[in-house]
Amino acid sequence: xxxxxxIWKQWLAENGPRLLLFARGWGKNRxxxxxxxxxxxxxxxxxxxxxxxxxxxxxxxxxxxxxxGLMLYRSEKRRRAxxxxxxxxxxxxxxxxxxxMEEDEEAVMLREAVQGLSDKLREVVVMKVWGALTFAQxxxxxxxxxxxxASRYRYALDQLSQSLQQVKGDRYADAR
Amino acid sequence: MRTPDEIENALLRLMPAGISVSAQVxxxxxxDELCGGVExxxxxxxxxVNWKRYVGIAAALTVGIFVALAGYERGLVGxxxxxxxxxxxxxxxxxxxxxxxxxRLEDVSDEGVFVDSAGSAIRKVRIRLVDEQQMRDEETGIxxxxxxxxxxxxxLPVNSF
Numbered sequence: 001x002x003x004x005x006x007i008w009k010q011w012l013a014e015n016g017p018r019l020l021l022f023a024r025g026w027g028k029n030r031x032x033x034x035x036x037x038x039x040x041x042x043x044x045x046x047x048x049x050x051x052x053x054x055x056x057x058x059x060x061x062x063x064x065x066x067x068x069g070l071m072l073y074r075s076e077k078r079r080r081a082x083x084x085x086x087x088x089x090x091x092x093x094x095x096x097x098x099x100x101m102e103e104d105e106e107a108v109m110l111r112e113a114v115q116g117l118s119d120k121l122r123e124v125v126v127m128k129v130w131g132a133l134t135f136a137q138x139x140x141x142x143x144x145x146x147x148x149x150a151s152r153y154r155y156a157l158d159q160l161s162q163s164l165q166q167v168k169g170d171r172y173a174d175a176r
Numbered sequence: 177m178r179t180p181d182e183i184e185n186a187l188l189r190l191m192p193a194g195i196s197v198s199a200q201v202x203x204x205x206x207x208d209e210l211c212g213g214v215e216x217x218x219x220x221x222x223x224x225v226n227w228k229r230y231v232g233i234a235a236a237l238t239v240g241i242f243v244a245l246a247g248y249e250r251g252l253v254g255x256x257x258x259x260x261x262x263x264x265x266x267x268x269x270x271x272x273x274x275x276x277x278x279x280r281l282e283d284v285s286d287e288g289v290f291v292d293s294a295g296s297a298i299r300k301v302r303i304r305l306v307d308e309q310q311m312r313d314e315e316t317g318i319x320x321x322x323x324x325x326x327x328x329x330x331x332l333p334v335n336s337f
Contacts, residue, residue, distance in 0.1 A: 005211035009204050016200065021192035034199040041203060045210055053211075063260025110186055129187045140256035157180040160187075164178060 004053055011055035012041065018130040022062055025122055026069025036072065040064040058131055059141040066123070066141070106164065113163035121156035128153055272320065275310040282306055282325070289334055297334035302327060 019037045020030075027033035043064055044056045114122065127133045127141065135153070139146040178186075195203075287300035307324040 003211070005208050008207045008211060012200070012203060012207070016195040017192035020195050030193075030196070034195055037195065038199065038203050038206075042206060042210075045207070059256045060260055063257050066257075067261050106186065107190060110183075111190055114187070114190070125187070129184070130192050137256075141260065143257035154180065157183045160183050161178045161180070164183075
């Protein structure tokens, strides 16, 4: 017998960072993304009660975060329309991937390139690389075909490769 | 140009940033509240299977899987996405149907001009808003209006002449 709270906490410790990374595509800052993760985890807890109470499969959590993000996006869109002339003071460093893990310049460029991907491409990359989901699982979470998921992934890798090439080329040109 | 495999390997070296300590603690406290001291049995029952008895069932299952995969390939995907949407909407009672939503500006008051830490002039404006949602109870026909008033402080840059 194991304590249910301990099981959920272990699950959260293992998957929290990858869920947060996925949520970053929907929240305008880290706090929004953490709120989205928290909301999804609590909703999943209730959802799992009639299924034995154990933590859910990751694709379902990704999907729940995505719908939470869509609701947040709608509300933010209304707010932006009202405040479009306002500049918020928001100059703190706010990164999606952990800069402590980066040992070289290329990793920094790649991190920035991932943040610069379009939403559709980035969510597939996040689920595949850091969520370790298969294309079949990604297709279920996003309601797209597995072929579409795979082609978005290939296209994203291609774009990341081009972005790296471009940045390196620009730097080389500046250095000359 | 880097190959897709090289890019993939480089991506795997990047680790997602962790959840902040405060958010982690908050979530763990909520999980503690929800779970209480519930214990669960993680052991799985071991099944003794007589394979000869199940050959026919296995054949039927194989056909079933092919049929299901054919449907899957035709675009019958999105079950998890649908459940995800349902999970998100579980907060609403089942018989309530969402009708409309609005974010209404109620009041604006000028708090004056201030100087921020960088020495720039800013104007603070306090606004009061009401986020309103209308839902209809399918059973009784009653329309429920949920209003969530809130206050926000807007920071506007002030141009100097």
